[in-house]
Amino acid sequence: MVISDDLWVQAAAFVGAGFAVGFGAIGAALGEGYAAGRAGQAISHNPSLSDDIVKTMLIGQAVAESAGIFALVVAMLLVFKDVEGESLLSAFAYLGAGLSMGLAAIGSGVGSGMPAGAACEGVARQPAALSTIRTNMLVGSAVCQTPSVFGMVVAFMLLFIDWADRPFWPTWAALLGAGISTGFSAIGPGLGNGITANEATLGVARQPETSGTLTNTMLIGLTVAQSTVIYGFLVSLILLFIPKPESMAMVAWAAPLSAGICMGLGGIGPGIGEGITAAYAVRRVARDVEQNVLLTRVMLVGQAVSESTGIYSLIVSLLLIFVV
């Protein structure tokens, strides 16, 4: 039995859809479950505030679900994609799209659930600051979604750009590598941002009058922690838009695929590490707001050191793309 190219492309689109919505649902469900668990704890500490705590939980969960909805949209586009007459290269583009979106949604989904859980705990401790706590939670949760937006942008490029004019060898590896690079590298920053936003929300509950300073410090920490997903996105763009000459040599296809894997995996650790650094800084700012400038400076130095392995990954990826 001979399987046509159309059938392979259709199968790859279905597998890509499975990756997108499957990984996306893991992130959303874990984030929502985490928020619900901490809401339950908060209610057991202060049952009289159960109404406010449940409302806060639901608001946080609604935002945490956004990455899952991005993943669902990409999955549905893959399922209903008209593949008639498409080249075999599209199969790898669709697999890459599913991986990019699904993996990126894991970090953002789990990360967004963390400030939601912290807000529930904060409301139980400091009900008078309910509105301020919710505002900080929403800002933190919304920023946590940014890595999944990068994943979605790469998925859309893989889905909607026509790659038919490129040679099959080694472009298939570049398309798959592009999806892997942004997908994996978004996991770390999503989780790291969640860890920071969690501490900032607890800090606002502890000292509501410092909320302005805390939110600013949190935003600086979150922005720096997102650097590695930007590196992953950059590697994806290079892989997608700098065409390579046709070659079936093993090095020609292994290099772009390895570049994507290198940057993708290399972005996970620094993203989480930088988030932890920012979380400790934010926690101390909530206790001693006068030391904000010094703590922010130390946080930035710590984050820069933590990021160095992400930069090594970027350099090795660029070497694999341009030198090998």
Place this chain on the structure above:
Amino acid sequence: MESVAKRALALTLAACLILAVMGRLAWAKGLALGGLVSVVNFALMAWLLPKAVGMSRRRSEGWAFGSLALRFSLMALALGLCLYKPQSLSVAACAAGLFVVQLTLLTDRFLPERWREATWGVNERWKT
């Protein structure tokens, strides 16, 4: 929660009317479908998830996954309908509509305090 749903529906309706006046009927219908499903998803979430509080850990995990599967199926159905009939329902507008509740939640936080009090029933009590 009702006020959030009402604001989200009002926002959807206003955007749909603008699109309809501009002659973009497929966009208006897609956005209306997406916005409606977004509000129904939020209402289902508000109804189903609080029931998980107080259950055993295993049961609450199963309940949360079941709720997520149900709500994702609903959204997938709306997107699938748009992808099946793209001439009369815009897929992009429907996808944008699915985020109406999230947009309402985020924008409400930055409204003037007087309006926010009306929506959320709370104020900055710690300041007084």
